[in-house]
Amino acid sequence: MPLPLTVTNLYGGYAGQAVIHDCNMHIDKHEIVVIMGGSGSGKSTFLRHLIGLKTPMQGAVKLFGQPLYDVGEYDRLHLLKDIGVAFQTGALLSSLSVGDNVALPLIENTNLTSDMIEIIVRMKLDFVGLLGKEALLPSALSGGMLKRAAVARAIALDPRIVFMDEPSAGLDPVISASLDDLIIKLRDNLAMSVVVVTHELESAFKIADRIVVLDRGYIIFSGSVDDIKSSANQRIQNLINRVADDEVISQETHLKRLLGEA
Numbered sequence: 001m002p003l004p005l006t007v008t009n010l011y012g013g014y015a016g017q018a019v020i021h022d023c024n025m026h027i028d029k030h031e032i033v034v035i036m037g038g039s040g041s042g043k044s045t046f047l048r049h050l051i052g053l054k055t056p057m058q059g060a061v062k063l064f065g066q067p068l069y070d071v072g073e074y075d076r077l078h079l080l081k082d083i084g085v086a087f088q089t090g091a092l093l094s095s096l097s098v099g100d101n102v103a104l105p106l107i108e109n110t111n112l113t114s115d116m117i118e119i120i121v122r123m124k125l126d127f128v129g130l131l132g133k134e135a136l137l138p139s140a141l142s143g144g145m146l147k148r149a150a151v152a153r154a155i156a157l158d159p160r161i162v163f164m165d166e167p168s169a170g171l172d173p174v175i176s177a178s179l180d181d182l183i184i185k186l187r188d189n190l191a192m193s194v195v196v197v198t199h200e201l202e203s204a205f206k207i208a209d210r211i212v213v214l215d216r217g218y219i220i221f222s223g224s225v226d227d228i229k230s231s232a233n234q235r236i237q238n239l240i241n242r243v244a245d246d247e248v249i250s251q252e253t254h255l256k257r258l259l260g261e262a
């Protein structure tokens, strides 16, 4: 069986300027992969390449063994039906109820009857803990509930991979932890693969089967939570100890600066 996602020698960027360099990565079935990296390291750009929003400058992205970019629009859209995206931005449509937001992909992509769609919407909302909130407008939901509703919409078509960008951003620790549990449930109860971009270390360590670290557009690490904690790489240690790179100077340099020699 082909892997859900493979990335081979990927270069990507803006206006001919690469910000992603020679990246190689894959995702296994039923795996939660967390992508981490400092601000500006290329996480969002990388993600855009993975979900069909940005054509690479070089290299290939394959979903379920099929190329995502060197194909016609019809084939690409067909392939993209098998992935779900729950992003911070581009969230729910504010003029539609929560239920109608979740129904949208089903209306657009299936020939199911409205009765059947209603049942599926309730099932998805039940899965994310929002059963009974169908009629509410997004503005009536809390931050955590909005994220859950976005997950319900992302899984409406039963995708095999779900992509999430900063799921815990702006949430208090308790709500954030419950969102972590929901991500784990996507893997354990629905057998999905999940790709999560996050800055939250605690969340990453809790949910990740594998962590991939981007640094200035290069993948500098891919491994388990135990591996990353014991990594000898200084840049990895800086990331997990939250040290800003430009703050890291040797004792010797520090001394020189104090003495006015550096």
Ligand SMILES: Nc1ncnc2c1ncn2[C@@H]1O[C@H](COP(=O)(O)OP(=O)(O)OP(=O)(O)O)[C@@H](O)[C@H]1O
Pocket: 014, 019, 037, 038, 039, 040, 041, 042, 043, 044, 045, 046
């Ligand atoms: N639309 C754009 N046009 C040109 N350059 C861009 C654009 N978006 C991002 N960049 C540049 O690409 C590089 C990577 O940015 P990206 O947003 O992918 O990083 P990130 O790791 O997601 O950062 P953050 O954690 O702050 O969101 C940065 O140098 C950024 O300035």
